[in-house]
Amino acid sequence: MFHSGGVGVLSLLLLAQDPTNSRWHPESLGGAVLSVVIFALIGILASLGGFKIFDHFTPGNLEDEICKKQNIAAAILGAAIILGISLIVAAAMIG
Numbered sequence: 001m002f003h004s005g006g007v008g009v010l011s012l013l014l015l016a017q018d019p020t021n022s023r024w025h026p027e028s029l030g031g032a033v034l035s036v037v038i039f040a041l042i043g044i045l046a047s048l049g050g051f052k053i054f055d056h057f058t059p060g061n062l063e064d065e066i067c068k069k070q071n072i073a074a075a076i077l078g079a080a081i082i083l084g085i086s087l088i089v090a091a092a093m094i095g
Contacts, residue, residue, distance in 0.1 A: 062074055
């Protein structure tokens with residue numbers, strides 16, 4: 001049976017929607033757009049960096065397997081890596 005052992009994604013989402021939560025929120029639309037752009041760039045860079053780090057510490061070149069050899073299994077592995085890192089980044093941004 002699967003047990004995460006920690007705070008689940010659902011509880012993190014519920015915490016983010018809590019109106020009594022006293023976290024920072026932008027005061028204007030411009031501030032909200034700016035924070036979305038900054039967090040998106042951080043998330044993209046963290047996902048790509050995590051993929052490159054994982055690729056460096058594993059045998060072979062995952063990027064070549066995906067792009068040049070069109071290995072579907074390697075592409076699925078790469079997608080799983082990026083999704084996993086994205087979940088970690090999202091949880092860190094939520095708090």
